[in-house]
Amino acid sequence: MNNKEEFFQRIKNNIEKDNFHITVVQTSENPRFAYTIGNLEKLQFELILAGNENYLYKDLLKIFNSIVPKLTKNINPEEISVEIEGFGTFRFREVHKSWNEFMMLGVYDYYKIESFKAYQILPDNKHYTLDIPDMSIEWNADNIIWKWLDDRIEWKFEVPRDSQVVTEVQVLFGEKITEVTRWEENEWEGFTQNGEDVDKNNLRVVPIATLLGIDNSLEPILKLGIEKGIWREDENSEWNSWD
Known part of the structure; x- marks a missing residue:
């Protein structure tokens, strides 16, 4: 069979x-x-x-x-x-x-x-x-x-097509991500608060295109190097490098 x-x-x-x-x-x-x-x-x-x-x-x-x-x-x-x-x-x-x-x-x-x-x-x-x-x-x-349901559509982002972000479920309801770190070529973490304070039960793995569709102010995360991060005070603030 x-x-x-x-x-x-x-x-x-x-x-x-x-x-x-x-x-x-x-x-x-x-x-x-x-x-x-x-x-x-x-x-x-x-x-x-x-x-x-x-x-x-x-x-x-x-x-x-x-x-x-x-x-x-x-x-x-x-x-x-x-x-x-x-x-x-x-x-x-x-x-x-x-x-x-x-x-x-x-x-x-x-x-x-x-x-x-x-x-x-x-x-x-x-x-x-x-x-x-x-x-x-x-x-x-x-x-x-x-x-991206149509796999004939050309991937427009300069990151791997399988790029995903570990984030909080609250982001799916509209809360804004304020700190992001890129750990691998196709893996980011993005949180609304200090990552150490996040309740592990609220973690979700979300396609990067989904987050950009929810909040296009996240586009700078596409330019992050590996093991580099950015942060902002709130949704109306400029992004800052951790460096």
Whole structure:
């Protein structure tokens, strides 16, 4: 059995056991996203949650497993919301098919279909992070955070394509990074406070393009040498070298 056959068998087993399968995709260029395979059979649509990296992997599984049992094919998801204790209240928005074609390839492959309906899972305002795309409108290459879904697009930054930043989850909600150090060719750390004071539970690894899409004042970090750092007093201040 080849890898593709094994993948399809795992999906089939999960659908038989749990009624659906969850695929989680993490790349170095785009925020993480997760989607279902198998709900087409019961609900006539699939679900996707994109970005929202404040939630951990295990949180994603909890969210999907809490939401799906509450849905039926007779319910319009856009007219309801689902509350999950500890995670907030979620609503749903129909996804433009252009996003399906980039992000939900497993559904196409498994069902051998040309199109299908999907809904984006959206959190309440308290849990809404800046890496979440509006998937109700057509995907386009102007979105610096999500444009890299199309691997034909030339990487425009003078750093490796797999460059990532270890940062705090608060940055995804809009808090500004005030100190940055580049440790490797493709690895940075960027914090809103003294790095020694950061709660390790709040750490996230974020693609560098995602951070630049959230805050373009971070562009100077692209010019940092290895083991060099910069800092600023606040978002309106100039960057200073640690040297």
